[in-house]
Amino acid sequence: MHNRRSFMKLGAGMAAGAMMPMVASAKCGDEPTQWDSEHEVIIIGSGFAGLAAAVEAMRKGAKDVVVFEKMGVYGGNSTLNAGQACFAGTELQKKLGIKDSAELMVKDQLKSGRGIASETLLRHSAELGPYIYQMTKDCGCVYRDHIITTGGTSATRSHQVVERSGSGFIRPMLDTARKMGVKTHIRHKFEHLIRDAKGRVIGIKVRKGYHFGHEDSGEVISVKANRGVIIATGGFGYNINFRMAQDPTLTSEVGCTNAKGATGDGLIEMLAAGATPVHLAHIQSGPWASPDEGGFGYGAGFSLYNFPHSIAIDRNTGQRFMNEIADRKTRADLELQRRDQDGNPNPALLIAPKHEAKKDPSMHNVLKYNVAWEFDSVEAIAKHFNVPLAPLKQQIADWNGFVENGEDTQFGKRMDAGRGIKLTAPFIVQRLWPKVHYCQGGIQINTKAEVLAAKTGKPIPGLYAAGEVTGGIHGVSRLGGCSTPECMAFGVTAARSIMEA
């Protein structure tokens, strides 16, 4: 412990500093009469896109790079992520005898993009995959030896860090960036772009000392960017008004897996600067989420593992209402329709057989943290959740018939996914309620990560963007594990472009 005298001293010093007159700062869009500070490269946001850009800028010889993060902690959605990243053509894939290519990865993603994904941006990102994989390893990220098969892919390519969390990328990348000399600041909220008379982005206004939720906290300063500004502020999943404007079904009743700071600030400011919006209404909700914990928690992992061999039940009817392995959007929409007589949410029940569920470490966590519960019999489930017993019993019997016959005559679920596993007691039951997860839409960039103006279709000089704040890359639906590599690829690209410009 420090002694009391030392806190008194610091207190006095800080108070004196705070009393210094504030430097006059400029109105939005005007060149300020005085800059409070300047940097060679300014990066906004400290997720995958921002940190990959920071590391790459240093690799390309930058001397003065700064990362501004508005929250009290670094890493945004990236550090909450499940640690999965799809790369095609890595050494690890070769070692495991997996044949894959950037071409094949693009093909898979185009399919899930349902005709509106950007082939050029997907290809650019997939081709940078092996570079990103190596770069993360150079930063000290450690991958598991096992590669995961994710939905919609024709080759096994989801590489995962040992932490099984995006923090396994963020922590080492943050350390590396700092060791290379990158300056990082929390509680700095980007508010506006500053442009010169010709429209070139020459700096930003940032609220220093910002505390999330207290919009007037801190003070606004003007910071000059000698080479340019990279916006890597992530998605807008947590901005309920903005997301409802795009998709009115995504009310506050729908939870969110994102970090609280995912409010679309960078996107909104770039729109104000005339950037081109793309696909803003394509917002993905996760049908694997639980209402009994916040965010992604542990429930997502549990239901992801168990969906193939389990059933989801409506509490009013005791019956299934969906194919439990349909695409994310189909399931999320159907789950949201589960209501009680008054129209209030009445989350569906995922009923899983314990004999299979116990094979995944997620079961231990959901039971321990009250996200799922164990029941010895169908009667016990019906009683606890107030589900009509007879239809529920019938449904389980019917389901086990589908397992036997290899055909789901109710919803057409692909029965080989369940590998013949029967639904028998004891059961593990988790409630299901979708949560907003990922924004496919954002502002438009090109393969140089330059932000394109809506008026001209040409780059806005000095302005670059990367990561979830950009849009149109994945089209209707992003495949699992495909955001991590794309955020980093365009972070790297933005850094290269800014250093070459």
Place this chain on the structure above:
Amino acid sequence: MKSTVTLFAATLALTLSFGAAAQNKRDYHMDVYDAGCKTCHDQGMKRFPSDEACLQCHSMDEVAKQTERHGEVARQNPHDSMHYGKEAPCQECHGEHTAKKALCQECHNFDYPKFK
């Protein structure tokens, strides 16, 4: 005019002292309260204290040790967590004048029985 000002000042003083009374719940912070508001409010009374303010007396290593966990739950240590290491600033989870909860609890039902 003068009386309005006096009244205003009196109300303000009352609010402040009421506020302070409501806040002084932590006996172990009595020393700090005695030393005056500016002890923590090092950036002026209208601002949040700096993230260094608490670290005048506490150190991250020390609090990380106090909340140490072992085995499979080791990284649930809020002062040295998997997601944020030892970098989560105190005010993200703790408030002297406002009720708060641990940042980890936004997504996980972790129990922090000694949380204050």
